[in-house]
Amino acid sequence: MAGKDELDDCDIIKQGMMVKRSQNKKRFMPINYKQRWFVLTTKNFIYYESESDRKKERGRIKLSSITIIETATITPSPSILSQQDATNNESENGYAFQISYSDINEPQYTLYLITQKLQERTDWLQSLRTVCVDNMGKSERYHLSIWGGKKWQCCRAPSRNSEGCEPCSEWNETPPNSPVIKNGNNNSPVLSLTTVNQIMPGNTPTAKLKDQVPRIKVVTALYPFKAIEPGDLTLVKGCEYEVIDDSQDHWWKVRDEHGAIGYIPSNYVKEKELLGLQKYEWYVGDMSRQRAESLLKQEDKEGCFVVRNSSTKGLYTLSLFTKVPHSHVKHYHIKQNSRGDFFLSEKHCCSTIPELINYHRHNSGGLASRLKTSPCDRPVPATAGLSHDKWEIDPAELMLLEELGSGQFGVVRHGKWKGSIDTAVKMMKEGTMSEDDFIEEAKVMTKLQHQNLVQLYGVCSKHRPIYIVTEYMRHGSLLNYLRRHENSLGGNNGLLLDMCIQVCKGMAYLERHNYIHRDLAARNCLVGSENVVKVADFGLARYVLDDQYTSSGGTKFPIKWAPPEVLNYTRFSSKSDVWAYGVLMWEIFTCGKMPYGRLKNTEVVDRVQRGIILEKPKMCFKEVYEVMRKCWSHCPEDRPSFRVLKDQLATVSQGLLAD
Template sequence: MAGKNEEVLVEAFMTKRSQNKRTFTHTNWKERWFVLSPKNLIYYDGDKQSGRRKERGRVELIRVVAVESVDTAVFQRDFVFQLCYLSEDDDQYVLYIAAPTAQDREQWLDYIRKLVADNDCLSDKYHQGAFIKSQWSCCKGGKNTIACTDVTWTINHNNNPPGHPTPSPTPPNGLPSDMNPAPKIVVALYDYNATERGDLSLRKNEEFEVLEQDQEHWWKMRNRQTGMEGFAPSNYVRELGTPDIQQYDWYLGDATRQRAEVFLMQQEREGCFVVRNSTTNSGVYTLSVYTKQSHPQVKHYHIKKDPEGNYYLSQNIKCKTIPELIYRHQHNPGGICARLRPPTLGRTAPATAGLSHDKWEIDPSELNLLEELGSGQFGVVRHGKLKSLDVAVKMMKEGTMSEDEFIEEAKVMTKLRHGNLVQLYGVCSRQRPIYIVTEYLRYGSLLQYLRNKERILLNNTDVLLDMCLQVCSGMAYLEKQKFIHRDLAARNCLVGAHNEIKVGDFGLARYVVDDEYTGSGGAKFPIKWAAPEVLNFMRFSSKSDVWAFGVLMWEVFTCGKMPYGRMKNAEVVDMVQHGRVLEKPRFCPSDVYNVMQQCWNANAENRPSFNEILRMFQDE
């Protein structure tokens, strides 16, 4: 029997299948509290906090024959794994356990495999299926049929007594092992296909050792299973063992309250939920849940933490981690509006900072140019394929920009990375005209999108505000990076497949040869978006971007109307210089228009920053 003070390595709620040791017993699945110690896997009923847990079973790890994943289609359950073990009479049994997520399953498999690696009874084969109706589903054999599938992990066959691990080898530099820092191990969050020599492909949930992380956005890694090495995007991995929840599709990160509401209202599923960072308290998380109670709405709950470090939404369900808490509330509403259901739309992989760890110059022969997306003063924009990647290719007209200066700056711009910025992948600069290759977004210009969807959008101010806040989030990042856009407007923002809004063409206006360049609206220099200090002194700053953002908000809440209507540029300049601003759009809420007015403060120093604008709408 394990003592009460036996070391606990990991513990969590999971569901287990009854083992049917007697032929007449009914098969079912029940939620149990699993505890893994160095010698035993024990499961209890009751919950962890009550202290009144009753042990329902245990497996001595020294008796484990195999620990593997199961073909989950057999049980119609996700993330099932199995422990094959011997009884005291040397009969073999199988314990089937369903973990909350794929990552949880991999964590438990990894822990148990390390603890049983020196067992003398380990098998080289296992049944990938399940023993159901007196036969194995994988090979149709009877109970004692020899296992049919090779194990997926390395077994340590050695002469050490059971339970005694193999001594660690002496470090190559001769230092004691405790003086060598432990390697940083990360887990892939997304699949990534390497396209350049020296880069490394990733597969979701695989583990990698970080070898170099001198570059912020690209780390050199080694695949722990295959031994292959190379560079991969750092935003595609998370550190193993951290409490970070970004691995889950229901985690939306820094999404605003409005973004979460728009996302969930589009799904229209009772109990559909997301978890996001609280916008009022750093380090705190918020659960947003869709419900049809009373009327379709999204309710928001702060995920609280008690003095013992347990997370909870209501006092009757507390858990050690947020994923465990979410898992419990998927089976029991426990005081919130509905039982939780994960969103059906999975998260898409983010854009990488450039195409590779050291590539920003693109060979035009690698590009397959497709349909035209648009054209303007700078040139034509076409949809393209760069190997398997969808891209947008801006084919610059010769003489429209200071090309050499821009090409030098492009090396820096490829390293700017944010979910609400159009990612610059690189340039084709060894030919004329030069090409600028960026991320491709399905629905194109925000301006045209607003005009096309006017009938739908004018009645949904939450969606319109969400668009503005996404732009604001991207601009807040540029502001932090000390990067000035200089031409922020709806025409220079793009809309992606999941209605994500991204700011494009940032910094491009700086390299225009003619200051009187033509905007896409047909007017000379974009005066209708220009702050007074720009009109008077050509003084650009993040605060002049804030002024332009106020005009962009006006564009959004009018669904793409031209600011100042048909007024001539000279009339607009006179109006701005005399302190008169755009009128409130018809369907615009007063608090939103109040923010626009703050953006249009004649004194640049008195305008809010982009971060301050975000906080104005984040009162939870």
């Protein structure tokens, strides 16, 4: 292995000159910009005083510690570059990017770099993302601009530790403005041969031509999928498939090992290189502590366990069920030492998390029990539509079962599509909605997909009454669920807060896609397996023809969930949804009580217009109630967005209910 001051040329992936912004690890260091020679190897990102003097190493970053690789905006533009170095005139308004990294003994640092040309930045981003693609602890969000001493210049957030304001890129993606060629077999963008040649580890001038062929995208099935419609392809869990066309978001055309070609749901597969922990039954991703406990207690098996993302970003937690001395769930942080090894007890370290899990299957090693089983028969995610490009459903394909409920729009029944897939079928009363407008909108709404939205599968529009076919949620409405389980849920702040966060995530997705719900309430959210809560009936109120339902003066109008601007001017927006969300939170923390009790609608309107808000529920944390109060700001502009609410609730959850 190469020493600190020497490199084996075979390890070098990419190298070149860039301008580096000082990291200012000490509080009062001045900001400066200096040219440095950067070398990317298979394990480290190193920078030197100059290209010629490799003895003067100025710093190195371990690739496994990198959590963010993104473009950056440095304002004001560092025009001092040309003053500091006369050879650097091209970089005066160069192209910036950032690398955030953390160490077991250090906080998170961010290195800002500037290239002279856009293509240089693109190549560095792709090279770094390629070699870091398997890193654990990647961040989900980042700050586009720099910290200005008192606030982030991009989003004005006043805390240096605040979560980023932009979603991070997938590290397998080609960065914007990168050179692409079209693969002859499909429409997927692939890196040009020149770029591929640049980033291949161990690349030499004598590399064979076959090593320069654009990469074939191979995915592994995380869930089974049964092809029912012509043109679809059956997925076998754990098997690999070659992607032929991934130009659509939700359905990809793939080829199996036997040469058969068809469409599969894209959320059922993952690129082979990016699988990470997802291929293991015991990994449950972002499942909260409360839902993990509920799932394991339901299994009721000694040694049953899951591994999940910790409430502290970048870390993982092992949740383990034991009956000794009584039935309960223990939570253990999976830690890393300075060598990067993982451990639950420092005496038993392993180089990977799967190796660590395998070790504790045979040795308790300080845990309450050996790891024995993980929950079986976990539900598969909903697909965006029942098949590729299918949104019109033949009623003859639906077997209607028991009634699930009835309401303003009609009766809802449990259904089976083609005898195999559970659905909920809303049978719309004739004359209750603007049917043609809704049918047109349904084509778009089937493409909305989020783990906290009830999936719209399609409509039966050729006959009357119209059927709206959606994902089936076994526990029904959130309102009824709260009331049925008041004894077990009351006072369980963790589980109730988790329900609020799930609804907020679904609403943040709708907000991002410019959808307004107009009737958000506990009665319009549904509960499925593993205490998953999803928002239902989003946007449906827009097509209702009943004046009693759509006019704020009507008896059916949801007065108790409406903000002042809706009551006064029927002015709906995402901010009116935020007000209703605050009332929904109140419903959750009172286990389904009616807001404002027995007050008449006219009395509620009077209170709302005078700024009188709902009182804090008895068992509710004051920090949670403060979030509700923000939702009820009289002025819409003063209410936070759902994205901000989601971050605030996550912070509250981490502070009050940390692992």
